[in-house]
Amino acid sequence: MQIYLPIAEISVNIVTLIGMGGLVGFMSGMFGVGGGFLMTPLLIFIGIPPAVAVATEANQIVASSVSGGLAYWRRRAVDVPMGLILMAGGIAGSYAGVQLFKLLRQIGQVDLLISMSYVVFLTIIGGLMLRESLQAISASRRGQPIRARRPGQHSWILGLPLRMRFRQSKLYISVIPPILIGFFVGMMSAIMGVGGGFIMVPAMIYLLRMPTNVVIGTSLFQIIFVTASVTILHAVENQTVDILLALLLMIGGVIGAQFGAIAGQRLRGEQLRALLAIIVLGVGIKLLVDLLTQPEELYSVTRMGFGG
Amino acid sequence: MIGHLTRGGLVLAMLGLFMVLPTAMPTARANPIVADLSKDHISIRSNFVGEQLLLFGALAETPDGPIDDIIVVMRGPDETFTVRKKSKKAGIWVNDAAYAIGPVPGFYALASTGPLADIAPDRALRENGIGEQSLAMEFGRADIPAAERQQAIEGFIRLKQNSALYREQVGAVKIIGERLFRVEINLPSGMPVGDYITEFFAFQKGRLVGYQTGLLPVDIVGTGHVLHKAAYEMPLVYGTSGVIMAVIMGWGVAVLFRRR
Numbered sequence: 293m294q295i296y297l298p299i300a301e302i303s304v305n306i307v308t309l310i311g312m313g314g315l316v317g318f319m320s321g322m323f324g325v326g327g328g329f330l331m332t333p334l335l336i337f338i339g340i341p342p343a344v345a346v347a348t349e350a351n352q353i354v355a356s357s358v359s360g361g362l363a364y365w366r367r368r369a370v371d372v373p374m375g376l377i378l379m380a381g382g383i384a385g386s387y388a389g390v391q392l393f394k395l396l397r398q399i400g401q402v403d404l405l406i407s408m409s410y411v412v413f414l415t416i417i418g419g420l421m422l423r424e425s426l427q428a429i430s431a432s433r434r435g436q437p438i439r440a441r442r443p444g445q446h447s448w449i450l451g452l453p454l455r456m457r458f459r460q461s462k463l464y465i466s467v468i469p470p471i472l473i474g475f476f477v478g479m480m481s482a483i484m485g486v487g488g489g490f491i492m493v494p495a496m497i498y499l500l501r502m503p504t505n506v507v508i509g510t511s512l513f514q515i516i517f518v519t520a521s522v523t524i525l526h527a528v529e530n531q532t533v534d535i536l537l538a539l540l541l542m543i544g545g546v547i548g549a550q551f552g553a554i555a556g557q558r559l560r561g562e563q564l565r566a567l568l569a570i571i572v573l574g575v576g577i578k579l580l581v582d583l584l585t586q587p588e589e590l591y592s593v594t595r596m597g598f599g600g
Numbered sequence: 601m602i603g604h605l606t607r608g609g610l611v612l613a614m615l616g617l618f619m620v621l622p623t624a625m626p627t628a629r630a631n632p633i634v635a636d637l638s639k640d641h642i643s644i645r646s647n648f649v650g651e652q653l654l655l656f657g658a659l660a661e662t663p664d665g666p667i668d669d670i671i672v673v674m675r676g677p678d679e680t681f682t683v684r685k686k687s688k689k690a691g692i693w694v695n696d697a698a699y700a701i702g703p704v705p706g707f708y709a710l711a712s713t714g715p716l717a718d719i720a721p722d723r724a725l726r727e728n729g730i731g732e733q734s735l736a737m738e739f740g741r742a743d744i745p746a747a748e749r750q751q752a753i754e755g756f757i758r759l760k761q762n763s764a765l766y767r768e769q770v771g772a773v774k775i776i777g778e779r780l781f782r783v784e785i786n787l788p789s790g791m792p793v794g795d796y797i798t799e800f801f802a803f804q805k806g807r808l809v810g811y812q813t814g815l816l817p818v819d820i821v822g823t824g825h826v827l828h829k830a831a832y833e834m835p836l837v838y839g840t841s842g843v844i845m846a847v848i849m850g851w852g853v854a855v856l857f858r859r860r
Contacts, residue, residue: 294649296789298824302791303649350840358850364859380767397859400684400695427780520843527839531831534844536646542846546853583692589762590686592695595679595701 299534300344308338313352313544320356320545321552322559323568324508326515328353328486331541333410333575342403343393344534347526348487350519350540353487356545356551357515364509371460371506374454375468375513376490381474382481382518389482390525397530400594405577409484414576416492422569428562449499461502461510470500474514487515632660632667633802633810635781642787642796642818646807650764650789655711656782657800659775660807666778667718669712670802671730674785674816676765677794678708680740683756700740700754706792708732708760709781711769719805728801731764732757764773764788791816 295306312334320327328349335345364370397404450464473495477488492511496502502510527533556564616720635657639669642651655674659667680702687696712719716731726734737753760766765788773783795817819826830838 294647294789296644296648296820296824298646298828300821301790317688344829351846354843354846355850355853359857360850362851362854400682402700404694405691408724445850458822469848516847520846523843523846524836524839527831527842531835533831533839534840534843535827535831535845537844538842539849542849550857569828585693585717587686587693591752591759591761592686592811593685593756594682 295459295536295540297534297537299348299532300340300537304338304340309540310544312338314348314463314548315544317356317545318552318555319571321549321554323552323564325568326353326356326487326489327545328534329410329414329490330575332406332485333579335537336406337560340534340537341532342406343397343530343532344537346393346406346483346531346534347523348534348538348541350481350522351533351535351580352541352545353485353519354516354523355538355542356549357512357519359546361509361516364512367371367509370508370513371458371502372508372513373456374458374461374463374470374500374506375510376559377456377470377515378510379475379517380472381471381476382478382514383521385475385478385480386482386518386521386525387478388475389479390522390529390576392479393483393526403513404583405483407583409480411576411580411583412541413480413484413491414572415580418569418571418573418576419477419596421565422573425562425565429566432562450501454482460506461500462574463500463502465500470497473499474518478518478521478552481515481518482525485522487512487519503599510517522597546571607761612689630660631810631812632662633812633813634658634790635672635798635800637798637814637816639822640816641845642769642791642816643821644789644793645789645822645825646824648789648824649788649789652825653785653787653852655785655798655800656780656784657812659779659781659802659810661782662804664804664809667802669714670773670775671712671716671719671801671803672773672785673797673801674707674709675705675729675795675797675799676818677705678703679706679792680704681706683752683759685752685755697748697752699718699749700743700757700792701737701752703736703796704735706765706786706794706798708735708766709769709785711785712770713771713773713775713781715770718804720808724806724808730801732768740795763790765790768787781820787818791818793820819839821829848859 293306296303296497316327316331319330334351336342339445393402396405449469450465453469454467455464456467469595479490480486489511491505496507496511497504518593523533635655638654655672680700683699683701684695686693687699708784716725725731739749757766773781775781795815798814798816800812801808
């Protein structure tokens, strides 16, 4: 069954879309990640214009982060002041990201920006994850306890002016680093159509030294607002949010996430992470290969004033 | 000049009148072609997967004998397109040269009773805007070398053909008993919206002896129409609605699965 997407302006198979939403939802439920960094490239692979894929995926992430975030909210595992500081930086970053996106769209380079951002982040993160999980697997085979990585010393950053007390995180640190981290992740969110949890969570643990029990909840809390901001800004500046597409992806996503969470409980942590790392690395390499090989068709056409 | 006449014909066609090309026809003679479409408008709904449009009509015999050939042209609204060519920069294939081409139709379908070269001389075809080659590919800039221009035009036509927006169906028009003709034109799902022009050309021994034109409005309707309109006319409301929908959906799912 085909459905015509009014903003992407193409017909796609409704089963394919819900299936993709389900598959990515399954993986995000299994691995506990947002899934935007897998969904956006998948949408591009099936022929959705990259600019529409990014903006629409941000809309979908609003839904998945609300449903994920609520569980942490009930357990009071959200550091609200920290979330708000990150959010302030994130909303500013999303504004900057959407403006950059718009500018590059006008000169026909936005697809390149999206691909390059994905190649850089997916290969670095996939590579690091794979290395870490392989080390963990071999360590557990040898029966050694897994050593927790000692975070580096960054205390001078945290000691910058404008210090604030974050009771739940038991921190008294400058608000400058969280604002900068929020800004960076917000910009990524606008450019890549991701929540950015995979950058935000390690940054919170290793840079801000937040306790792990509040990290995911706080990350999801600010992702809700930042992706909402990205969605509205893209809708206003670029008219690239396809609500119908977002709705179909949400339906598949929420169902998949429930099954994924069940499957995730049955598999071992290190193996799961190795599997996720391979998927992330695979998508990154595919995008890199696409950039490096000569395309069959050198020409592309867009309507005047549209870049996507 | 002929271009002007066809445009004038459009205005008449809007009034529901038929128009005869005076340059091509002796003035006193009746138009030997009457044509119609199976639909008077195309509605793109959410389940739109493209459509087959039947174009048909009747032919009258002229003093010189029956009509030999029919060419049917259907064109979408004119738009200006940006064509970009990728080239290798620092090992990466990136969009490099950009050309503004247009205004040209966003959709162009041609169907004929046989190969165009057998129907009429090249000049007659070109004057009447028949065939992709006759489309005026105007570039925004004048300083582009001829070879580069030609490549860009070929690239543009190839891309349009690949998405089924430009197509020539040679031999698809069937004349039945010298009196009737019919042809089916495929409208792809990605067709642009706007007013389409249909043109029917009747040829006899390489001469244009009959002509008729009409309009076919193509619109997005239903939910898709509302969404499309809102996205472009009320983007703030549209974007905010998207967010509200997502929050309700996410919240609903969380509540639903908690109760289990």
